[in-house]
Amino acid sequence: MEPTRIALVGMGKIARDQHLPAIAGDAGFSLAATVSPHDRGIDGIPHLDSLDDLLANGPAVDAVALCTPPQVRYDLATLALKRGIHVFLEKPPGATLAEVDVLQERARKTGSTLFAAWHSRFAAGVAPARAWLADRHVSKVEIVWREDVRVWHPGQAWIWEPGGLGVFDPGINALSIATHILPRPFFLRSGTLELPANRAAPIAAQLLFCDAAGAPITMDLDWRQTGPQSWDITIETDAGTCKLTRGGSVLTLPSGTEHSEDREYAGLYARFATLIRTGRSDVDTGPLKLVADAFLRARRETAEAFVE
Known part of the structure; x- marks a missing residue:
């Protein structure tokens, strides 16, 4: 072929x-x-x-x-x-x-x-985390996604404009993982968006979700982090703690920690090839819905002007 x-x-x-x-x-x-x-x-x-x-x-x-x-x-x-x-x-x-x-x-x-294409779903720890969580009772989830915008998005003015998502550009990666691995759907209860005085999109966000059974899911997003970066999801269950770090590439379960090679985009293109070959599409808007809900329901606060 x-x-x-x-x-x-x-x-x-x-x-x-x-x-x-x-x-x-x-x-x-x-x-x-x-x-x-x-x-x-x-x-x-x-x-x-x-x-x-x-x-x-x-x-x-x-x-x-x-x-x-x-x-x-x-x-x-x-x-x-x-x-x-x-x-x-x-x-x-x-x-x-x-x-x-x-x-x-x-x-x-x-x-x-x-x-x-939600690339973070193809991080090495995501599939095994999803399998492990499938029959667990989740009691609490904490998402911390903090990075330095100057390192990861230098000179990208579009990201601060309407539709560019601001801090949700990386934050949606965490939501793409959470919506994929958690056994129950979840939705927004409340939140705060911090918008720099000179920008149209948020530089930070604190959100409270809950799942269909009432388990709380907190999310801390910030683009002002310097030094070590944080891309972590911690999930408390009836069988112990499941933790994804480094954006999903490292999985820690009660039985130990797994490290694997980063093959996110290789996985994406393999998936795309399969979809083309079988004549199908794959368009999950779940993570984007949660971001839209944050803009719809969260409070807005003005933060210090951002100058690159």
Whole structure:
């Protein structure tokens, strides 16, 4: 079977650090082109300034991976789906829930695959954590996701704009794990969002969720952490404590700690290949719903202006 010809649209840090190596390491895909008005691409691969230009004049492609800011993904995905091209959506899958619903319907009508890619679900500790928790009674969950925005998002003005999510850009990774591994659904009870005086998106958030049985789930997000970074989920159960650290790559159970190689994006592309081969889509908007609920229900406080 011939590999799927894929174009990488958007050539920022995540595309170069994660997507390019994952595509190169997957025999099911061949990189046909890159697209960005702000980047020169990579040696030996056709590069175009826009998706319109690629579809009109570039090499033929079977799929696109959209690594652009979420605010512009809907139009790009629509262009591709109209041509029957399969679409990989970086997280979050869109700037709004309603536009993702429209994309799902477009994909259904064209028969194209639409994949909302939650990369943290493919961290090494997530699948075994999900299996261990499946028949446990959860009594309490604590999520602490604190990092330095200057390290992870330097110069990315779009992330502070409406639709860019602010601190929920990393925080949604934690929610993508929690919604995947916890045995019961959960929802927001209350929260506080801290917005810098000069920005439109939060730099920190403190949220209280509860699951369908009433177990409390607290979430502490902050983009002002310096030194060691924190990406931890601690789950108290009737059989002891389950803890995921380092963004899900390290799992600690009562029986011990497991460390495994980081293969998040390799797992994403393997999943995308399977979906294309079987003619299916995978679009879970659960994590984005929880973020939308935070913007809907949480209190807002003004924080010190953020200057990069």
